[in-house]
Every structure is written in structure tokens, then in C-alpha cells.
Amino acid sequence: MAPLGDVGPWQSRHTRHLSAIPAGPAVLDADELLLRVARGDRDAFSQLYDLVAPRVLGVARRVVRDPAQAEEVAQEVLLEVWRLAARFEPERGGALTWVTTLAHRRAVDRVRSAQAAADREERSALRDHVPAYDVVAEEVEARVEVEQVRRALDGLTPLQREAVTLAYYGGLTYREVAVVLDVPLGTVKTRLRDGLIRMRDALGVEQ
Amino acid sequence: MSEEPLHLLSGAYALNALALEEREAFEDHLSTCDSCRAEVAGLTTTAARLAEPIAVAPPARLKADLLPRLDEVRQLPPRTPPLEELPISRERRRMRVLLAAAAGIVLAAGAATTWTMVRYHDVAQRERAITRVLAAPDARAVPSTTPSWRGIARVIVSRQRGEGVLVAGAELAAPPAGKTYELWYISATGARPAGTFAPHARGLTRVITGAVGDATLVAVTIEPTGGRDKPSGSPVATFPLPAA
Numbered sequence: 297m298a299p300l301g302d303v304g305p306w307q308s309r310h311t312r313h314l315s316a317i318p319a320g321p322a323v324l325d326a327d328e329l330l331l332r333v334a335r336g337d338r339d340a341f342s343q344l345y346d347l348v349a350p351r352v353l354g355v356a357r358r359v360v361r362d363p364a365q366a367e368e369v370a371q372e373v374l375l376e377v378w379r380l381a382a383r384f385e386p387e388r389g390g391a392l393t394w395v396t397t398l399a400h401r402r403a404v405d406r407v408r409s410a411q412a413a414a415d416r417e418e419r420s421a422l423r424d425h426v427p428a429y430d431v432v433a434e435e436v437e438a439r440v441e442v443e444q445v446r447r448a449l450d451g452l453t454p455l456q457r458e459a460v461t462l463a464y465y466g467g468l469t470y471r472e473v474a475v476v477l478d479v480p481l482g483t484v485k486t487r488l489r490d491g492l493i494r495m496r497d498a499l500g501v502e503q
Numbered sequence: 504m505s506e507e508p509l510h511l512l513s514g515a516y517a518l519n520a521l522a523l524e525e526r527e528a529f530e531d532h533l534s535t536c537d538s539c540r541a542e543v544a545g546l547t548t549t550a551a552r553l554a555e556p557i558a559v560a561p562p563a564r565l566k567a568d569l570l571p572r573l574d575e576v577r578q579l580p581p582r583t584p585p586l587e588e589l590p591i592s593r594e595r596r597r598m599r600v601l602l603a604a605a606a607g608i609v610l611a612a613g614a615a616t617t618w619t620m621v622r623y624h625d626v627a628q629r630e631r632a633i634t635r636v637l638a639a640p641d642a643r644a645v646p647s648t649t650p651s652w653r654g655i656a657r658v659i660v661s662r663q664r665g666e667g668v669l670v671a672g673a674e675l676a677a678p679p680a681g682k683t684y685e686l687w688y689i690s691a692t693g694a695r696p697a698g699t700f701a702p703h704a705r706g707l708t709r710v711i712t713g714a715v716g717d718a719t720l721v722a723v724t725i726e727p728t729g730g731r732d733k734p735s736g737s738p739v740a741t742f743p744l745p746a747a
Contacts, residue, residue: 334578334581336578338570338573341570341573342566342570345566345569349561349565349566350558350559350560350561351554351555351558353558353559353565354554354557354558354559355554355557357557357559358557367565368704369704370561370565371565371568371569371572372704374569375569375572375573375576378573378576378578379576379577379578379579380579381578382578382579382580382581382582383579383581383582389544389547389548390548392551393547393548393551396551396554397519397547397550397551399554400519400550400551400554401519404519405705406704408523409673409705441552441555442555442556445552445553445555445556446556448552449553460518460553463515463518463519463520464518464519464520464550464553465553465557467519468520469515469520469521470512470515470518470520470521471522473520482511484515485511485512485514485515486511486514487514488514488515488518488520489511489512489513489514489515489546490514491514492514492517492518492546492549492550493514493546495552496545496546496548496549499549499552501545501548501549501552502545502548
């Protein structure tokens with residue numbers, strides 16, 4: 297199994313994300329960029345940043361909520377991408393999945409590390425400058441892709457959708473989801489799995 | 504799919520909806536279950552797409568802050584397969600146990616820190632060095648004599664192995680901008696630089712560079728990024744080492 301510093305297995309390349317590349321000189325896809333980053337290429341990192349930062353920050357912000365902390369998490373994740381780039385294995389999955397998964401994991405780790413919660417709150421309270429977002433909820437990803445994801449979510453049963461949403465966007469563990477939804481643990485387990493399988497099929501994710 | 508109940512956790516795993524302990528147990532299971540691994544791969548890719556509708560344009564400042572920091576982060580080398588694979592994974596398991604034990608003994612900083620520290624291991628080489636120190640029969644954990652560092656950081660040292668490890672919790676404050684923490688082995692003959700480090704949100708476990716030798720003290724100073732050959736000021740923390 298991959299070491300825990302990694303983000304777990306990933307498999308299918310999904311070149312459909314290439315449509316999310318912003319207009320401009322970027323011509324390499326995320327996988328190629330990450331391979332260059334692994335060789336210490338800062339320009340490639342800068343381009344990769346443009347591709348992945350909106351998702352990294354979006355995930356961090358949704359899960360962590362506090363804008364300043366979300367930015368900390370995003371920075372940490374992006375530095376981690378630089379650090380771990382050589383450990384990325386393109387044949388095992390896409391760079392976007394890898395980075396996004398890393399971001400989500402770091403974000404949930406952050407909200408779950410209750411140990412430091414008090415310290416963080418204190419620091420937040422002391423912070424005189426809470427950064428504002430340049431753009432609050434701009435459509436930064438290609439509209440077609442986003443619509444596809446929304447439709448896939450809409451295609452779930454209400455319980456599947458609630459469970460998946462609470463887990464991913466809320467950063468809850470499935471045990472917490474069970475409490476929130478007041479359903480047995482086993483039900484949550486299967487709803488999360490069935491729901492993702494249904495989304496996977498609706499999105500045509502390669503297996 | 505031999506273990507049905509564990510297999511059912513694939514969705515929760517792909518959504519990062521397992522608590523740390525369960526995540527580890529599931530990952531152990533994954534290493535032995537091909538069908539689970541294949542399923543998790545597809546579900547992970549699916550889960551990652553949930554980020555698309557919530558993507559936000561980052562402020563320009565984020566990138567401007569980030570790029571200069573690349574200089575401070577060493578990139579890991581690629582993995583070198585197959586020969587070492589078995590020993591590494593064995594060692595990794597052993598390391599997990601050892602670190603967990605050491606963390607339990609050593610860090611009174613609480614369960615969260617302990618687990619994050621245990622999980623913070625991604626460099627086989629460093630793992631081996633840490634394992635060597637922790638596994639040494641004469642390994643001793645020493646707290647800092649500096650009040651603000653006590654309870655946050657420990658040095659674990661083995662005179663037999665001639666090596667030491669610094670363990671610090673997530674609570675450790677960051678050094679000022681443009682500065683880094685630098686470790687020193689202090690002996691009667693002077694201070695030897697022993698590597699720089701930065702606090703980490705998940706805690707850190709850092710092999711102290713160089714041999715313990717006749718050092719009687721590990722000290723930490725704040726130095727310009729990149730570190731110095733000689734300490735430029737008085738230590739911000741000290742760890743008196745057990746006698747040889």
C-alpha cells in the first residue's frame with residue numbers, strides 16, 4: 297500500500313479535465329506538468345498551480361470554512377505537491393485526482409485535529425487580517441464538467457446524496473454522518489459506497 | 504472481497520470519511536485486496552470530481568506567497584522499486600508499532616498529535632533512521648528544559664546508535680518570516696550544525712543530522728533560512744542528553 301504521506305490509490309486518467317485549462321499559454325496537461333515539477337521545474341509548478349489551486353482552495357475552504365485556515369491548508373497542500381511530485385505515478389491515475397485527494401485529506405485532517413483546535417481559534421481571533429477572497433463563488437471550472445458533477449449528484453437517492461455531501465463537503469466521518477442522519481452505521485457505509493458507484497458510472501470514470 | 508465488512512468501507516475511504524485508525528486498518532486491508540484497490544481507485548477519482556463545483560479562484564497573493572517558499576522545501580526523490588520493497592514494508596509496519604509505542608511514552612501531547620505523527624512518514628530512508636533510533640535498547644526520550652517547548656517537543660537519542668530524532672507537535676510556533684529553526688549538537692568542543700526544520704501542521708519527526716558523538720546537549724536556534732554553520736544567537740530550546 298502507498299505510504300500514508302501519499303493519498304491512496306488512484307487509477308484512471310481523466311483527460312476530460314483538460315478542458316478546465318484556462319485560456320493562455322498553458323499547453324501541457326496536469327500529468328505532464330507534475331512530471332516536470334518532479335524535476336524541480338518551477339515554471340511547470342506555476343502552471344500546475346493555475347490548474348489545481350482553484351480546486352485545492354475550494355476544497356479547503358468548503359471543509360475548513362475559516363478563510364485564513366483554508367488558505368493555510370491550501371498552501372500546505374501545494375507545497376506538499378512540490379515535495380511529493382516525484383512520488384506521483386501517472387500510470388496509476390491523474391494528477392488532478394492526486395492533488396485534489398491530497399487537498400481533501402489535509403482539509404479533513406485539519407478539522408479533525410481537535411487537539412490544536414483551541415490554539416487555532418485563539419490564533420484566528422488574534423489575526424488582524426483575515427484575507428478576503430478575490431472571487432467568492434466564480435465558476436472557475438469548465439461549466440460542462442461542473443454540470444456533469446451536479447447531475448451525477450442529483451441522480452443519487454436523497455439519502456445517498458446527503459451522506460456523500462456531508463462526508464465530502466462537510467468533512468464528516470461516516471460515523472458522524474450516521475449520527476447526523478440518524479441512520480445505522482451500516483446504512484451509511486453502503487449509501488456512501490452505492491452513491492459513489494452510481495456517480496462513478498454516471499460520470500463515466502474509467503475503471 | 505474476502506472481508507465483506509471492510510470492503511464496504513471503500514466509499515467512506517474514498518470520501519476521507521474514515522477516522523484515522525479506521526483509515527489505517529482499511530489501508531492495510533487494501534494492500535491485500537486487489538478488488539478493493541481497483542474499486543477504491545475509481546471511487547477516489549469520482550470523489551475528487553466533487554471538488555469541481557466548489558472550486559474558487561484563489562487570490563493572487565496566495566501564489567505570490569507560495570512560490571518563494573519552494574526554496575525551503577526539499578523535493579523527495581522518486582521511489583526506487585523492487586528490491587527493497589519487502590524489507591521496507593516490513594520495516595514500515597514495524598516502524599508504525601515502534602512509533603506508536605514511542606509516541607505513547609514520549610508525547611503527552613494527546614491522541615491527535617500522536618496519530619498524526621505516526622502517520623507522518625513517507626521517506627523510507629528517514630523511516631529506517633527513525634526506526635533505528637527508536638528500536639535501540641538504550642533509546643531515551645528527553646523533554647526540553649525550555650518551558651515553552653516542554654510538552655511540545657522531545658529528542659529521542661540512542662548513544663549506542665549515535666543518532667537522535669526530534670519529535671515535535673503541531674503546536675510548535677513557526678519561526679519569523681525568512682527564518683528557520685536550526686538544530687545543534689553541543690559538546691565541550693563547540694556546536695555542530697545538525698539540520699534545519701520547520702513546524703508542521705501535523706507535527707514532525709526529524710532525524711537530527713550527524714552523529715551524537717560526545718554531545719551533551721541538543722539545542723535549537725533561530726537562523727536565516729537555509730541555516731548557518733555557527734549558531735548566531737542563544738538557543739530558543741535545549742534538550743540535555745543522557746550521559747554516555
